[in-house]
């Protein structure tokens with residue numbers, strides 16, 4: 001069966017055709033990079049308008065590149081959330097209209113789960129239980145996967161996401177939008193030990209993360225303090241590279257250590273690291289080393305599947321439709337907040353459990 005995937009949760013309009021649950025026939029990503037670059041971040045209203053303008057063409061390109069017609073598609077899978085509500089509504093409305101007009105079943109899937117599925121699509125040797133880590137511009141979260149599709153929440157960021165922190169640090173270093181990959185490049189020429197930035201929330205019992213303090217530490221390093229301000233334009237290239245390298249290890253160490261602690265605590269057979277930041281080679285190398293030391297194989301998505309794309313959405317939709325046929329009834333709405341990760345349960349955080357927790361159902 002062919003599945004048409006549609007993704008519009010943030011600033012990429014993407015459409016893809018996947019055969020079965022894994023074979024990618026096309027994966028078109030229309031980036032809005034040019035639109036948001038001069039604002040230094042995604043402007044939601046502009047993102048929605050651009051999605052409206054290009055979604056039709058993006059879907060046509062995905063079908064053309066796959067060499068298939070709309071009539072060949074047996075399922076439409078669209079991201080229903082989390083994400084920017086206006087942006088999500090464009091994809092969901094378009095997908096529903098297409099599905100109704102063609103009489104094709106439609107399923108709404110979770111963007112975060114699609115990131116996890118991108119690793120499953122890229123490898124058939126992942127063993128469960130596994131520890132999952134999603135590191136992207138919008139999310140930093142750790143969970144136990146008893147199997148794919150069965151999750152237990154372990155922890156997440158209490159403030160910024162790690163990808164977002166990297167983008168902010170890039171701005172402080174005078175790098176253009178979108179900064180995460182540029183920080184990585186700059187760090188390549190630096191010494192990660194030259195500047196000792198703080199690693200946050202390293203208590204063994206916590207699986208939460210924090211990036212606001214690290215971001216502020218970089219800010220003070222670059223701009224100085226009230227009593228002794230510094231002109232950032234006078235920082236030489238060697239120091240900029242050291243800042244970038246020092247930032248990266250301080251940002252990544254908690255991710256690696258907590259994933260390995262969780263793997264030990266829950267006797268996980270593997271770890272799965274996904275989302276935009278999982279493209280980063282330093283992060284991959286740190287995980288490979290720690291995984292080898294702890295005897296935990298670490299899996300990543302193929303590089304082109306790390307950042308937002310519709311192939312992971314199509315693949316996940318196909319996977320879920322087979323196992324949970326009720327989900328492809330088309331009865332779903334777009335939702336902006338994290339929370340419809342249906343099988344996810346609060347596990348560690350007693351405060352969240354008492355409140356009824358993050359387990360909010362749709």
Ligand code: KG4
Pocket residue numbers: 010135136137138139162163164166167178179180181184275276277278279280281306307308
């Ligand atoms: O998964 P994604 O495309 O979108 C969200 O769901 O948020 O992730 C985008 C994030 C951005 O913050 C971007 O700077 C970061 O992933 N990113 C990277 C790298 N490539 C993308 N961060 C560090 N190193 C990279 N190579």
Ligand code: ZN
Pocket residue numbers: 111115136275276307308
């Ligand atoms: Zn994403």
